[in-house]
Amino acid sequence: MLNPYIPNLTVIKKITQENDLNDIKTFKLAFNNPSKFRDFKYRCGQFAELSLFGVGECPIGIASSPSDNFLEFTVKKVGMVTTALHNCEEGEIIGVRGPYGNGWPSERLESHDIFILGGGFAFTTLRSLIKYILHEENRAKFSKLCVIYGARDPGELLYKYDLRTWATRDDIQVIPTIDRASNGWVGRVGFPNQIIKEVASDTENSLAIICGPPIMIRFTIPILVKLGFPPKNILTSLEMRMKCGIGTCGRCNIGNKFVCKDGPVFSYKELQNMPKEH
Amino acid sequence: MKGRIFDKARLSEFIDDLIKKRKIYAPINKDGLTCFSEIKSSSEIYFDFQSKLSSKEILFPRCETLFTYKRVDGDVKLEEIKVKDEESVLFGVPPCEARGFILIDKAFSSGEFQDVYYLRRRENTIIIGKSCQYPRNTCFCTSVGGSPFGREGVDLLLHDLGEKYLLELVSKKGEKLIDYIQKYENATETDIKMVQRIEKVAKESMKTRLELKNIEEKLDNMFEDPLWKIIYQKCVGCGVCTYLCPTCYCFDVVNEQITPSEGKRIRIWDSCQFPLFTLQGSGENPRPTGKERMRQRMMHKFNYYPKNYDDIACVGCGRCIRECPVNLDIREVLKKIMAQ
Ligand SMILES: Cc1cc2nc3c(=O)[nH]c(=O)nc-3n(C[C@H](O)[C@H](O)[C@H](O)COP(=O)(O)OP(=O)(O)OC[C@H]3O[C@@H](n4cnc5c(N)ncnc54)[C@H](O)[C@@H]3O)c2cc1C
Ligand code: SF4
Ligand code: SF4
Ligand code: FES
Numbered sequence: 359m360l361n362p363y364i365p366n367l368t369v370i371k372k373i374t375q376e377n378d379l380n381d382i383k384t385f386k387l388a389f390n391n392p393s394k395f396r397d398f399k400y401r402c403g404q405f406a407e408l409s410l411f412g413v414g415e416c417p418i419g420i421a422s423s424p425s426d427n428f429l430e431f432t433v434k435k436v437g438m439v440t441t442a443l444h445n446c447e448e449g450e451i452i453g454v455r456g457p458y459g460n461g462w463p464s465e466r467l468e469s470h471d472i473f474i475l476g477g478g479f480a481f482t483t484l485r486s487l488i489k490y491i492l493h494e495e496n497r498a499k500f501s502k503l504c505v506i507y508g509a510r511d512p513g514e515l516l517y518k519y520d521l522r523t524w525a526t527r528d529d530i531q532v533i534p535t536i537d538r539a540s541n542g543w544v545g546r547v548g549f550p551n552q553i554i555k556e557v558a559s560d561t562e563n564s565l566a567i568i569c570g571p572p573i574m575i576r577f578t579i580p581i582l583v584k585l586g587f588p589p590k591n592i593l594t595s596l597e598m599r600m601k602c603g604i605g606t607c608g609r610c611n612i613g614n615k616f617v618c619k620d621g622p623v624f625s626y627k628e629l630q631n632m633p634k635e636h
Numbered sequence: 637m638k639g640r641i642f643d644k645a646r647l648s649e650f651i652d653d654l655i656k657k658r659k660i661y662a663p664i665n666k667d668g669l670t671c672f673s674e675i676k677s678s679s680e681i682y683f684d685f686q687s688k689l690s691s692k693e694i695l696f697p698r699c700e701t702l703f704t705y706k707r708v709d710g711d712v713k714l715e716e717i718k719v720k721d722e723e724s725v726l727f728g729v730p731p732c733e734a735r736g737f738i739l740i741d742k743a744f745s746s747g748e749f750q751d752v753y754y755l756r757r758r759e760n761t762i763i764i765g766k767s768c769q770y771p772r773n774t775c776f777c778t779s780v781g782g783s784p785f786g787r788e789g790v791d792l793l794l795h796d797l798g799e800k801y802l803l804e805l806v807s808k809k810g811e812k813l814i815d816y817i818q819k820y821e822n823a824t825e826t827d828i829k830m831v832q833r834i835e836k837v838a839k840e841s842m843k844t845r846l847e848l849k850n851i852e853e854k855l856d857n858m859f860e861d862p863l864w865k866i867i868y869q870k871c872v873g874c875g876v877c878t879y880l881c882p883t884c885y886c887f888d889v890v891n892e893q894i895t896p897s898e899g900k901r902i903r904i905w906d907s908c909q910f911p912l913f914t915l916q917g918s919g920e921n922p923r924p925t926g927k928e929r930m931r932q933r934m935m936h937k938f939n940y941y942p943k944n945y946d947d948i949a950c951v952g953c954g955r956c957i958r959e960c961p962v963n964l965d966i967r968e969v970l971k972k973i974m975a976q
Contacts (some may be wrong), residue, residue: 359756362749363702363889363901364716411705411712412893436917451712572920599916601889604749608886609906609913612922614940619747633859635922
């Protein structure tokens, strides 16, 4: 029997500061044991438990793409574990166990036009998905891809380096937007849930993927429904406090579903049938 | 029914024989606290009607180390703490608690990942139950699918026949102890009839009989019911009901630093009755008050768990009724639910 609670050891290869506030960083990890990395087969939208020895663990969405040959996580500093991680330097060793959760439903994604709406720092597993779709071996399998990504101000947009590359491609429509006008910003101003109204097309046959703060999700879903996206085609990824990540510790349930093992990705249709406790 | 019969005085010989070869856990009385613990002699056994702490903690300890870590020259070494492969016997378990293990089994073994610590112990442990001849008025095992003489989850079952004990062989796993009981006489037809007689009396003496048919469906429509707001009022959120429950299995995973360079990852029991259980780093809490937490406890046992594993996650032991400091009685809550 494999012991799921023992993390793999990894070394922090690179730390990237993501935002002006400097409370969000991307950590690029390399497994100490490369064969363990080959076993760590993940899908876009899954997460892992990052392990800081002496401090604790926390669940973090995987921000790299399965097509990458490394593992990346983008972490906001909020509490004990995430602060300890932010205090780490390149070369330090941390633990990773996973991958966990269902992830974005790749087969369903392949057969639909995709509209992605991201808000704030909850863009991590969306970035994984976008990178995956745009990979040369995968792009042909997918149809139209439109990404609307909003942040409070330009300095808070994550993955600015990716956004720049994506903007040069013609097989993806990327619309970064900020909440309020700001000096030097030439892009869109406004919330993603307004911009989607302008760009959505053939909604009945398209998928909408939305990640952001709970308030953004609450406001956006009714708009997506009104635009004609079927509830089963509106997908989101939930966050709950987690410990085990594998459905044993009994912590992260909403009704009889465990967010860690039955989620974190749920469709709006599924959410409608779950108790309102998230 | 197959079994062996012997004078009560010979129980100690049976137990002491076992102790020579295996680890034995049994009910004891530790300065007034009745619980299960490893014993070194049969004289330590203390039969009460039901121990204050259930036998759950023998297979699922209150606190256990998962692994240790040590930093050496910029590297980290992990050492998994493996559950020893040693044959053990858990003796004197009431039938309700034995059923509790079956419920925990499902939660710890049915997903993609297995809880190796619990399952390894479970596999290595033979459970000798003890039938309950005199159920208490807080017992309601028969209302939730069990019985004071239930065989579910036990490998052998000890019956008290007054002057003698009848040790019933229940499972294949129990036959592993055949060498220890062969010297006792086979139970006769008359002995077996006697067990059946006291079993019948015990079942009939159950004072609490709850009609819980369709409780799962009832609760389907009760998430927003005003009932939760009423019943939680007197709960002080101490969590005793969950800590003592033989079917509750929620845990927390934490770190313990021993020196700056070494420490361990441990898991400890946790309770859905605590506000921190679901408090997120962002400050959001989907279960901010006792109302949501009480609802979670009832829903988990009588709706969510049954949906996932086809069984009610309460074995009717009555501990939460007896030990709640404010007398919050789960039977009353169940009656209110059924009356909706
Ligand atoms: C599926 C999933 C994916 C996530 N992806 C990301 C991500 O990509 N980037 C990111 O920055 N954050 C992500 N989070 C949130 C992140 O897990 C929490 O911010 C983090 O656990 C806080 O831990 P802490 O020890 O720093 O905070 P503390 O407040 O000190 O937290 C203490 C404990 O609470 C738990 N906890 C607190 N908040 C949360 C929370 N929101 N979710 C789960 N557990 C929590 C942790 O287990 C931690 O051990 C994700 C959460 C989930 C459930
Ligand atoms: S809920 Fe109460 S009666 Fe039921 S098994 Fe747990 S402690 Fe016993
Ligand atoms: S034992 Fe009683 S007071 Fe304590 S949490 Fe349970 S119901 Fe509430
Ligand atoms: S995190 Fe433990 S059950 Fe989901």
